[in-house]
Amino acid sequence: MPDAKQVFSEIESRIKAKPEKAAGMNATYQFDLSGESWTLKIADGAASVSPGPAQSPNTTLIATTDDWMNIATGKLNPVTAFMQQKLKVKGDMGLAMKLQGLLQ
Amino acid sequence: MTDVSVSGRATYELPMTQRQWVRRGELLEAARRVFERDGYHAATVSAIVQAAGLSQGAFYLYFPDKKAVFAALQEEMATFLRRRIYWATRDERDPAQRLEVGLKAYFEFYDEYRAWNRRLALEGLGIDESFEARQAQLYETLAGGFAPTLTELGVRSPEMAAAALIGMAAQAAYWQHYQRQQPPAMNPSTLARACACLFLHGAPSIPSPSTSEGGPHA
Numbered sequence: 607m608p609d610a611k612q613v614f615s616e617i618e619s620r621i622k623a624k625p626e627k628a629a630g631m632n633a634t635y636q637f638d639l640s641g642e643s644w645t646l647k648i649a650d651g652a653a654s655v656s657p658g659p660a661q662s663p664n665t666t667l668i669a670t671t672d673d674w675m676n677i678a679t680g681k682l683n684p685v686t687a688f689m690q691q692k693l694k695v696k697g698d699m700g701l702a703m704k705l706q707g708l709l710q
Numbered sequence: 711m712t713d714v715s716v717s718g719r720a721t722y723e724l725p726m727t728q729r730q731w732v733r734r735g736e737l738l739e740a741a742r743r744v745f746e747r748d749g750y751h752a753a754t755v756s757a758i759v760q761a762a763g764l765s766q767g768a769f770y771l772y773f774p775d776k777k778a779v780f781a782a783l784q785e786e787m788a789t790f791l792r793r794r795i796y797w798a799t800r801d802e803r804d805p806a807q808r809l810e811v812g813l814k815a816y817f818e819f820y821d822e823y824r825a826w827n828r829r830l831a832l833e834g835l836g837i838d839e840s841f842e843a844r845q846a847q848l849y850e851t852l853a854g855g856f857a858p859t860l861t862e863l864g865v866r867s868p869e870m871a872a873a874a875l876i877g878m879a880a881q882a883a884y885w886q887h888y889q890r891q892q893p894p895a896m897n898p899s900t901l902a903r904a905c906a907c908l909f910l911h912g913a914p915s916i917p918s919p920s921t922s923e924g925g926p927h928a
Binding site (some may be wrong): 610612622678679680681683685686689690696699703709 | 726727728731732735736738739786789790791792793794795798800801803
């Protein structure tokens with residue numbers, strides 16, 4: 607089972623390999639996962655990931671690390687997770703939904 | 711293992727609001743339950759909206775017809791399966807072990823969504839060419855993911871072998887859930903080991919149920 611860092615690194619490298627996936631996106635995501643935070647910044651078709659909270663995130667996703675990993679690895683449907691309140695979103699919901707495409 | 715995307719065509723153009731995203735998800739989930747219960751041909755839009763607790767009008771905001779919602783489900787489930795196999799195998803260095811954990815992820819998925827997978831096997835290829843093409847694309851994508859591992863294992867025709875591997879896994883999963891008469895059933899780990907042994911070393915190498923790992927099927 608991968609860890610959260612590997613999943614974020616994967617998003618980073620996928621965008622690097624296919625910048626069109628993030629074309630036109632300019633967003634800062636914060637992930638609050640069981641007490642640890644991660645920041646994913648996407649701008650001009652490039653992504654960077656760093657541990658810790660963002661200064662002014664557009665979207666914050668809150669979940670347990672386990673639930674987030676299950677979403678990222680295809681074991682938990684993100685809509686189901688949201689409906690069951692396993693995944694909470696603060697801020698721009700549209701950006702949160704775009705994340706689905708980046709995970710594929 | 712190579713991660714090759716299964717192309718997904720949005721049936722609802724972005725941007726969606728949160729409410730729309732959830733509604734669409736509810737419809738997909740309800741549709742899956744109805745297709746699993748009634749089959750594609752007997753399922754109706756009325757049954758789907760009833761299962762979702764939504765109005766008929768709400769359905770048509772997201773999908774033009776039954777065929778479209780089935781297609782969207784087929785794509786969503788393919789994405790989940792592909793992502794599971796990718797993450798299960800991504801960091802496994804030993805190719806034989808990678809083959810086995812990839813098969814295990816496949817069988818776990820089949821196990822979890824067995825009714826859906828049965829419907830796909832029975833009806834998915836007989837609906838029309840677009841469904842067949844989508845299913846063929848998934849198999850091709852999965853095979854493409856396994857092919858580099860088979861190359862590492864010294865297989866000389868990895869593309870053909872990977873296609874055969876996926877076909878074998880699909881048939882083994884169907885046999886396990888719908889044809890096998892004698893208990894105990896094999897769990898995903900046991901089934902994956904048996905398939906990996908069969909594929910790499912031939913049928914005599916399949917561990918007997920008593921010596922293989924794993925207990926009865928959940």
